[in-house]
Amino acid sequence: MINEFEEKIAGEIALSADPGKTMRKWREEFGLSQYELAEAMDISHSVISDYESGRRKSPGVGVVKKMVDAFINLDMKTGSSTIAKYVSETKTDCIIAMEEFPSGIPIARFIELIDGKNLNPDQLPSKKVYGYTILDSLKAIMSLRSGDYSRIYGWSTERALIFTNVHYGRSPMVAIRAHPLTPALVVYQRPENTDPLAIKLSRLEGVPLITTELEVAEIIRKFNEEKERK
16 A cells, blocks of 8 residues: 555656645655755755756656655654555555645536536535545445544545445435535535435535536546646
8 A cells, every 4th residue: 555655646746737846745744844855865955945946847757756765764764644644554445546636626627527517506615626536435334434534535625525336425425524524525426316415414514516427437537637737
């Protein structure tokens, strides 16, 4: 799982429209100063500063790998607190896909991308979505304990939770209401039905509830295209 986490960080930096900004995001997520990271990478801190400010061109594969290795090694030396936030030791096969966006996508644009239908039109806050997690709703209900739900939020709660294999949609919204973290919006992918209680709960939580008929692969493809445009 740690290898997958390393690949996630490296891929996000390499594919970002603003690699320096993404590098800074991960450095701060690991709680490191530019000096600490530079020392671990055996380079000058000014090099880190130049990358993050955009004064230096996008880093090569070697630099990204060295940086990611430094993140992981330094975190392990201090108890692996950041790794623990992203790498679950519990069963995580309920997570189909999980990605962050280099910059936020307005909720209205997010809904447009997935050809979504808003079941809660009075709830459309003017905020942005910074990532998404696609989950098999049945596996999530069966395998996730209450303490595991924070792991599906990645680095930001301002994300979309996209549930597949939805029969009535009541259980996902009950779980969200019971947990202190609240997503930016909830999406049901090709639900059989949507329980009126799920819509009521989304209103109570102030969370847009969206349905889409797109296949999961198509949803991911559209998100990747949107990331490339940014």
